[in-house]
Amino acid sequence: MGSVSPPPGEPPKPGFDERVWAAVARIPRGRLATYGQIALLIGAPGCARQVGWTLRRLPLPSPLPWHRVVNAQGRIAMHPSREGSDWIQRQLLLAEGIPVDAEGRLPLEQFRWPRSSTSGG
DNA sequence: TAGGTGACGGACC
DNA sequence: CGGTCCGCCACCT
Numbered sequence: 001m002g003s004v005s006p007p008p009g010e011p012p013k014p015g016f017d018e019r020v021w022a023a024v025a026r027i028p029r030g031r032l033a034t035y036g037q038i039a040l041l042i043g044a045p046g047c048a049r050q051v052g053w054t055l056r057r058l059p060l061p062s063p064l065p066w067h068r069v070v071n072a073q074g075r076i077a078m079h080p081s082r083e084g085s086d087w088i089q090r091q092l093l094l095a096e097g098i099p100v101d102a103e104g105r106l107p108l109e110q111f112r113w114p115r116s117s118t119s120g121g
Numbered sequence: 122t123a124g125g126t127g128a129c130g131g132a133c134c
Numbered sequence: 135c136g137g138t139c140c141g142c143c144a145c146c147t
Contacts, residue, residue, distance in 0.1 A: 035129055046142065048129040053144060056128050069128080077128045086128075 016044065020054040027068040030096045031113035032106070034072045052077075060085060067092040074108030076100065 019042035026041075027033050035048035044050070055066045067089040070076055076093075078086045090100045100106045 039129090046130085049127070049143060050129090052128040054128095066128090071128080072130055079128075081126095082128065089128085 016042070016047075016050065017054045017057075019044075020051050021064055024055070024064055024066055024069060027065050027113055029065070030098065030111065031068060032093075032098065032108055032111045033069055033113050034108070035069060036072055038069060048072075056082075060088070068096075068113075070106065070108065072108075074106055076104035076106070078104045 020038060023038045023041045024033070035051045036045075038051045039045060039047040051069070055069060058064060058066055076086055076089050086104065090104060093100050093106065098106055098111050
């Protein structure tokens with residue numbers, strides 16, 4: 001394929017985006033994960049913000065379940081800069097049976113993935 | 122080169 | 135439960 005010439009300054013973690021995509025793709029339908037969680041799963045702790053950037057660059061519609069990723073506060077980041085993708089996310093979650101408040105708040109712990117061992121439905 | 126911003130997270134009040 | 139501050143790192147101007 002059109003292999004581009006790798007720049008001399010290759011990032012320390014090549015394939016960051018791909019790792020994020022792979023982790024997000026693992027989130028089961030009807031469940032939730034956080035940005036920090038994804039970052040941790042791909043071996044990039046503390047890079048939650050970068051995960052957000054990767055998802056932001058996703059061309060919509062996307063086969064990836066990107067909508068199942070929310071912030072650690074259990075809220076969808078509602079912001080005008082998202083050009084409506086925040087409301088799309090809310091709608092997709094509602095379609096999967098996850099109640100989302102008009103302000104983007106949702107019962108994260110109740111749908112968290114992977115499941116918490118101690119807490120029972 | 123420097124400064125501001127953001128699909129984040131945690132601590133603090 | 136809401137607002138604020140700091141740390142974090144990539145992106146944009």
